[in-house]
Amino acid sequence: MAFSSADIEQEASRLYAKLGKLGWSFDSCQAYAPLTLEINQLKKQKNAIILAHSYQTPDIIYGVADFVGDSYALSSHASKTSASIIVFAGVKFMAETAKLLNPSKKVFLPSMDAGCSLADGITAEDVKKLKAQFPNTPVICYINTSAEVKAECDICCTSANAAKIISSFPQDSLIFIPDEFMAKNLSLQTGKKLIGWTAKCIVHQDFNKDTIKSIKSLFPSVKILAHSECSPQVAQLADAVGGTSDMERFVRGSSASSFMLITECGLSDRLRAEFPDKQFIGACSLCPYMKKISLKNILHVLLHEPKENEISIPPEVAIKARKAIQKMLDIS
Ligand code: SF4
Structure with a gap:
């Protein structure tokens, strides 16, 4: 798409108003302006929205995102959108959650390499074994899990509502997967025995x-x-x-x-x-998975809607996984 120099100047000023506070120069904003203009124009033409996790880069957050938040806020927003296409600037389990909540809509993840060490640290088979080992124990899974894992759980949670969901169960002992540290922190916070797993967030x-x-x-x-x-x-x-x-x-x-x-x-x-x-102050750490998403690959999926970037979940998995997410949304 061709844009006039006045359009680019105006878009660069819009970007600079936020990105300038983070040390970006006006020239960098000018260089990014044609990309953000094209993405925003395509969103309107295709009735698409971009949901971005807070860990995305500022050019995505301030340039093209329609909604920015944590996993819970993004799931909740995804469940209410009237857009026909959702582009997820985040990682795969998040895009899957958006698809589970919007089965009739097209959901795209701009990079299929955007995984997560927590989600990749447990399989549905692992959950089945845990359930066999601890029968009649409710299973809570952190939202950072694949659709297949969610399908084996009773309810989902995010870091924002985990304590509330744990406390909603009358049992003193619960299975909480997959984050080992989170299970320990929440056990201290809620006083419940949480049978955990060994996955960790690499960040x-x-x-x-x-x-x-x-x-x-x-x-x-x-x-x-x-x-x-x-x-x-x-x-x-x-x-x-x-x-x-x-x-x-x-x-x-x-x-x-x-x-x-x-x-x-x-x-x-x-x-x-x-x-x-x-x-x-102090040091933060970068998530290499979150950083797989860029303005360029967002533009690519919006332009071409490639099948390989479209999220698809087998119906038998989706029905069960959706129940676990919906229960969370009902309680929160
Ligand atoms: S920050 Fe950690 S939990 Fe979040 S996506 Fe990256 S690896 Fe997964």
């Missing part, structure tokens, strides 16, 4: 308590916010533990001026742009 497993301790000693007034996928040793040193939406809410409601976010860099970038008067 959050790497934070260690010594880094947090040294940041605390250097900046005593900093508020430490840890994702619930971090180890219990890290979580116990934090001022708050939760999902990305909990972290955003904490920053919004806090009178503190500096924060350390123990999570993926995308969230720090977004909060830096949203709260320019607050300071975000």
Whole structure:
């Protein structure tokens, strides 16, 4: 598509208003403007929306996303959209969730390599074995699981609603999969025995308590916010533990001026742009799976709607997996 220099200038200014706060130059915004213009135009023509996870890069979040959030907010939004096409700027299990909630719509994932170490760390067969080992024990699965795994579970949860869902069961002992650290953190929080699995998030497993301790000693007034996928040793040193939406809410409601976010860099970038008067310090970590999504591959799927990028789930799996997600949405 050809755009006039006035269109490009106007789009670059729109991008710069947000990306400039993150250190982007006006020239970089100008270079990206034809891409974001074309994507936004195609979205209108095809009645498509782009749902983006908070860990996506700022050019996607501020350039083309229609809705940005954590897994729960994105699932909930996906269940209500009237768009005909959903392009998911996130990882595969998220796009599958959107498809489960919108079976009649086309859902595209711009890179099929956008996996997740948690989702890839457990199979449906593993869940069947756990159920045989612990009969009559309800199974809660974190949303970071494949559709096949969800189909074997009683209910799904996200980091934003996990404690609420665990507490909704009268039993003292529950199966909680697949995140080992999250199960331990939630067991401490809810007082329930959670029979876990061994999968870990490759981003959050790497934070260690010594880094947090040294940041605390250097900046005593900093508020430490840890994702619930971090180890219990890290979580116990934090001022708050939760999902990305909990972290955003904490920053919004806090009178503190500096924060350390123990999570993926995308969230720090977004909060830096949203709260320019607050300071975000310390190291974050990049999720290589989330970073498989780019403006270029978003444009490619919108233009060509390639079959290999379209999410498809066998009906017998979809019926059972949808029930687990719907139960979560009903409780939350
Ligand atoms: S940050 Fe961790 S949990 Fe999230 S997609 Fe990446 S590997 Fe999976």
